[in-house]
Amino acid sequence: MPKTSQQPLLYMEEYRVKQDPQDYGLADEVFNIDIFKQKLKVTIVRNDEEGLEFDLIGVYPAIANAFRRLMLSEVPSMAIEKVYIYNNTSIIQDEVLAHRMGLLPLKADPRLFTYRTEESPENGTEQDTLEYELKVKCTRRKDASKDQSTFDEIYKNHKVFSGHLKWLPKGKQGQIYTESSVGCIHEDILIAQLRPGHEMDLRLIAVKGLGKDHAKFSPVATAYYRLLPLIKLNREVSGKDAYLLQSCFSPGVIGIDENENAYVKDARYDSGSRNVYRYSHLADAVTLARVRDHYIFTVESVGALKPEVIFIEAVKVLKKKCRSFIDEIEAE
Numbered sequence: 001m002p003k004t005s006q007q008p009l010l011y012m013e014e015y016r017v018k019q020d021p022q023d024y025g026l027a028d029e030v031f032n033i034d035i036f037k038q039k040l041k042v043t044i045v046r047n048d049e050e051g052l053e054f055d056l057i058g059v060y061p062a063i064a065n066a067f068r069r070l071m072l073s074e075v076p077s078m079a080i081e082k083v084y085i086y087n088n089t090s091i092i093q094d095e096v097l098a099h100r101m102g103l104l105p106l107k108a109d110p111r112l113f114t115y116r117t118e119e120s121p122e123n124g125t126e127q128d129t130l131e132y133e134l135k136v137k138c139t140r141r142k143d144a145s146k147d148q149s150t151f152d153e154i155y156k157n158h159k160v161f162s163g164h165l166k167w168l169p170k171g172k173q174g175q176i177y178t179e180s181s182v183g184c185i186h187e188d189i190l191i192a193q194l195r196p197g198h199e200m201d202l203r204l205i206a207v208k209g210l211g212k213d214h215a216k217f218s219p220v221a222t223a224y225y226r227l228l229p230l231i232k233l234n235r236e237v238s239g240k241d242a243y244l245l246q247s248c249f250s251p252g253v254i255g256i257d258e259n260e261n262a263y264v265k266d267a268r269y270d271s272g273s274r275n276v277y278r279y280s281h282l283a284d285a286v287t288l289a290r291v292r293d294h295y296i297f298t299v300e301s302v303g304a305l306k307p308e309v310i311f312i313e314a315v316k317v318l319k320k321k322c323r324s325f326i327d328e329i330e331a332e
Contacts (some may be wrong), residue, residue, distance in 0.1 A: 008292040009230065023292070031060075039293070044308075049109040051300035052249035052307030055228070057293065062297045068223055070314035072214035076115075077219040077304050078108040078130060080206045087201035090160075092192050094236055100191055101204055102216045104162050105302045106130070108182040110219075111313075113208045123205070126171030131204040132181055136160050138194035158194050163187030165204070219310050221300040227290035229270040237262040237285050245282055248275040268296070 039058030
């Protein structure tokens with residue numbers, strides 16, 4: 001079967017995406033584990049507070065998409081599942097308030113807890129449940145003068161934040177965890193605004209769950225991938241046309257040298273807008289493509305698990321699924 005020595009490309013023409021005519025791998029290549037091992041490569045590009053960016057090279061689209069879906073929906077996390085409302089005199093309805101509480105991100109490491117089962121007691125156990133309470137009452141400050149106009153100066157507890165949650169250890173949890181390790185990731189998440197006479201008294205139950213059951217259990221704020229852009233200049237572009245060409249791409253993609261000639265500076269962060277095709281005299285100067293088996297992943301964590309840990313956990317989930325599938329085949 002013919003093979004291409006180049007990278008497998010998808011060409012981005014003005015009105016369509018075209019596969020390289022010499023690239024037979026996408027549809028016809030038979031999977032070979034040895035060739036897959038040789039091609040597979042993972043390169044970490046960025047890992048900081050904003051998230052994780054890494055390249056997954058030499059895999060099929062189904063594998064790349066499997067990792068994306070696993071990170072979104074099958075890597076567990078802890079979230080508030082039940083809300084017992086003893087008193088709520090705020091303007092927020094009980095069901096809306098319960099929904100808001102469920103979406104509060106928790107620091108608790110889900111790997112340290114087990115899933116709730118049907119045999120578990122209603123209030124859960126120290127192995128599978130975290131319990132919190134929220135008791136806030138808004139009052140008028142006694143020392144507030146008539147000249148003060150801001151709510152912070154007039155009212156006490158007029159804003160309810162996630163930091164108002166108080167952890168209630170179950171069993172020996174107090175010896176294992178600290179409130180800072182199982183509380184809310186951010187303490188300044190606004191839950192509600194109150195006025196004198198308004199009061200909240202809630203008990204909250206957090207359990208371990210999966211994003212495929214409810215989005216509140218998803219450990220990632222976002223997880224997506226895109227194909228590596230490839231841009232080639234077919235001829236020299238200089239002067240005003242060089243600056244026009246530069247404006248057709250994302251900042252930093254096209255550079256201009258001291259002779260005012262355009263060159264490809266960094267094609268990685270091209271957005272794929274194809275604006276260059278709007279100008280007939282520039283359309284033939286550039287070839288736009290995507291590398292078919294080079295995926296740029298971006299993972300941003302909600303906060304309980306680091307992005308790199310989420311990806312590793314997704315790999316473990318996929319490995320477990322493959323093992324179960326192989327066992328079923330062997331059982332036949």
